Amino acid sequence: MDRDEELLTSLGGWSGFEIVDVERREGAPEEIWITLRRKEEAPLYCGACGREASRVHEHQERVVRDLPLFDAHTYLKIESCRVWCDHCGGPKRQQIDWIDDQQRLTRRFAESILSLCSHVAISHIARFFGVHWHTVKRLDKRRLRERFSCTDYSDVRVIGVDEFALHKGHRYATVVVEPSRRRVLWVGKGRDRRSFRRFFRELGADGCARIEAVVMDQSTTYELEVRQHCPKAEIIFDLFHIVAKYGREVIDRVRVDEANRLRDDRAARRVVKSSRWLLLRNRDSLANEEQQVRLDELLAANQALMTTYVLRDDLKQLWRYRHRGYAKRAWDGWYQRAIDSGIEPLMRFAERLKPYLHGILAHTRWPLHTSLIEGINNRIKVIKRTAYGFRDDEYFFLKIKAAFPG
Ligand SMILES: [Zn+2]
Numbered sequence: 001m002d003r004d005e006e007l008l009t010s011l012g013g014w015s016g017f018e019i020v021d022v023e024r025r026e027g028a029p030e031e032i033w034i035t036l037r038r039k040e041e042a043p044l045y046c047g048a049c050g051r052e053a054s055r056v057h058e059h060q061e062r063v064v065r066d067l068p069l070f071d072a073h074t075y076l077k078i079e080s081c082r083v084w085c086d087h088c089g090g091p092k093r094q095q096i097d098w099i100d101d102q103q104r105l106t107r108r109f110a111e112s113i114l115s116l117c118s119h120v121a122i123s124h125i126a127r128f129f130g131v132h133w134h135t136v137k138r139l140d141k142r143r144l145r146e147r148f149s150c151t152d153y154s155d156v157r158v159i160g161v162d163e164f165a166l167h168k169g170h171r172y173a174t175v176v177v178e179p180s181r182r183r184v185l186w187v188g189k190g191r192d193r194r195s196f197r198r199f200f201r202e203l204g205a206d207g208c209a210r211i212e213a214v215v216m217d218q219s220t221t222y223e224l225e226v227r228q229h230c231p232k233a234e235i236i237f238d239l240f241h242i243v244a245k246y247g248r249e250v251i252d253r254v255r256v257d258e259a260n261r262l263r264d265d266r267a268a269r270r271v272v273k274s275s276r277w278l279l280l281r282n283r284d285s286l287a288n289e290e291q292q293v294r295l296d297e298l299l300a301a302n303q304a305l306m307t308t309y310v311l312r313d314d315l316k317q318l319w320r321y322r323h324r325g326y327a328k329r330a331w332d333g334w335y336q337r338a339i340d341s342g343i344e345p346l347m348r349f350a351e352r353l354k355p356y357l358h359g360i361l362a363h364t365r366w367p368l369h370t371s372l373i374e375g376i377n378n379r380i381k382v383i384k385r386t387a388y389g390f391r392d393d394e395y396f397f398l399k400i401k402a403a404f405p406g
Contacts, residue, residue: 005018005019005022008022008034012034012066013098014036014076014098015042015097015098016038016039016042016043016096016097017036017037017038017039017042017078017096018036018037018039019034019035019036020035020036020037020079021033021034021035021077022034022035023035024072029071029072029073029130030071030072030073031072031073031074031075032069032072032073032074032075033075033076033077034066034074034075034076034077035076035077035078035079036076036077036078036079037079038079038080038081038094044056044081044083044094045083045094045095045097046083046085046087046088046092046094046095047083047092047093047094047095047101048085048088048092048093049085049087049088049092050095051085051087053083053084053085053086053092053094054083054084054085054086055083055084056081056082056083056084057081057082057083057084057091057092058081058082058091059079059080059081060080060081060082060094061077061078061079061080062078062080062104063075063076063077063078063104064076064078064099064103064104064105064106065104065105065106065109065131066105066106066108066109067106067108067109067112068129073129073130076106078096080094080096081094082094104135105131105135105139109129110139112129113125113129113131113135113136113139113140114139114140114143117136117139117140117143118402118403121386122136122137122140122386137392137395140395141392141394141395141398144395144398144399144401144402145398147402147405148398148401148402151185151186151202153185153202153203153204153207154207156178156185156203156207156210156211157210157211157212157213158178158179158180158211158212158213158214158215158366158368159176159177159178159179159185159211159213159214159215160176160177160178160179160214160215160216160238160368160372160373161174161175161176161177161196161214161215161216161222161226162174162175162177162216162217162241162373162376162377163175163191163217163219164377164380166189166393166396167391171189171190172189172190172191173187173188173189173190173191173393173397174187174188174189174190174191174195174196174199175187175376175380175400176199177372177373177376177404178406179215179368179372179373181406182372182404182406183404183405183406184376184400184401184403184404184405184406185199186199186202187397187400187401188397189393191221192221193221193224193225196221196222196225197225197229200225200229200230203229208229208230209230209231209232210232211226211230211232211233212232212233212234213233213234213235213236213362213365213366213368214226214230214233214234214235214236215236215237215238215366215368215373216235216236216237216238216241217237217238217241217242218237218241218242218245218353218356218359223235223359234362234365234366235358235359235362236359236360236362236363236366236368237356237359237360237362237363238373239316239319239363240371240373240374240377241373242315242353242360243312243315243316245349246312246315246349247279247280247312249345249348249349250308250311250312250343250345250346250349251279251280251305251308251309251312252276252280253345254304254305254308254343254345254346255272255273255275255276255279255305257304257344257345258272258302258304258305259272259273268301271298271301272298272302272305275294275295275298275305278291278294278295278298279295279298279305279309283295304343307341307343307346308341308343308345308346311334311337311338311341311346314330314334314337315334317330318330318331318334318360318363319360319363321363321364322364322367323364324361324364324365327360327361327363327364328361331357331360331361334350335350335354338350339351376400376403376404379400379403379404380400383396383399383400383403384396
């Protein structure tokens, strides 16, 4: 071996092998083909049992990709062999300790790809390294399966549950989280009681008995299922969902009604119609003073919008109480104002929310940051865009778990 080859071999770290040839192939991108041969003196190991094999059974060539050398795609042509293993009693693939079994990539190349998988879309990684999209996905999925195949429920006392849409809203899935650890515990298809029941089966009887509180959207389906399995658990309704619902059912409705009422005043009507975004945002998240002034003018000119806007902020305050009695008093006041407002959608909302009051008051005992559920909701949308141009629910669910590993 000359000096250059020695240098390349030591940089390459292909232990047990030596370089017999290096070939550059012009093109875009350029390719470098390195032929490696097993060193005579290197011990042979069986790819099945890992023990030392007695002899070479037959010679064999395989091609694997390695990390790029500068910007050239790098291929290793390996003059390898099948070994004869006395323990397994037959010919087996030779174990090479820098290639994972059955892979067509070196381990470090696979690791480089994997290190990008939690940040970058598969298609970008595939294009960057010049490997197939399915190769990247297969590696990522395998790794995620290893990491998330079994969940430790031993210390889980408070959980959150939510649904999200699969495939443009035609089908749904249920996600269970542990808010205190920012961890996704479980994801399953469907959003009915039977689907949710699979989680409790996995959690087991002891796990169910340990659950003290469950935070969720005001959903009878999930609540009934929790009551059946977790006798101790208190139900808490989550601020994020209720406020979002208020936006849809009250603010949006009132805005449309007001726009209709202003049919004859075209300028005023246009202002109200185009105010959706302004009304649904929090005041402190408005970008600039101009938007705040627009909001103030809109509210000043319109009594019904003002009332619904103010009552939304007051509704949110109910989640800030730590004392049940005060929270109850605040609710009574809020409810009365909603009913007295004479605004139809607001009155309807208050009536519908009333039977769920227990879940709002329970928040005084369990002051959970429900922003986690909102965060997961948003993150799921991003994952769906970047990693989910294909129909593999298992992989999608694993990606969700990986985004919130705790
Ligand atoms: Zn063996």
